[in-house]
Amino acid sequence: MEIKAKRSSYGDYGNVRRGEVITVDDRLGKALLQKGSFVAYDAKAEAKAEAEREAQRLAAEASQKAAEQERAAAKSSQAAELETLRSELNEKAARIADLEKQLDAYKTADAKGKK
Secondary structure, eight states: OEEEESSOEEETTEEEOTTOEEEOOHHHHHHHHHHTSEEEOOHHHHHHHHHHHHHHHHHHHHHHHHHHHHHHHHHHHHHHHHHHHHHHHHHHHHHHHHHHHHHHHHHHHHHHHHO
16 A cells, blocks of 8 residues: 655654655555554546646746736836837927027017117
8 A cells, every 4th residue: 555644754664754655554554544644645646736736837937927028018118108208308398499599589689670
């Protein structure tokens, strides 16, 4: 009978660490199962559980990668918006400078005309 240790222990079966699978005779195995320090080991169930844990891990990694891509896209969008706003600001600053020059020219022309 194959059994898996729930915690580390020592006995007729030797020194066993938590999670270790050992093979013992049926009588000893049943006694250890009743004691509660071991559980019955099923290789198929163990493989299925491991596959499920791996699938969950992969799904979590995919979710994290998607979140990172979403953050990168948001940053890229913000950078593009910032560049657009800077461009508009530069255009308006140039327009203001041009209008100020025109205003100064009118004031200068008006001052010369009044003399």
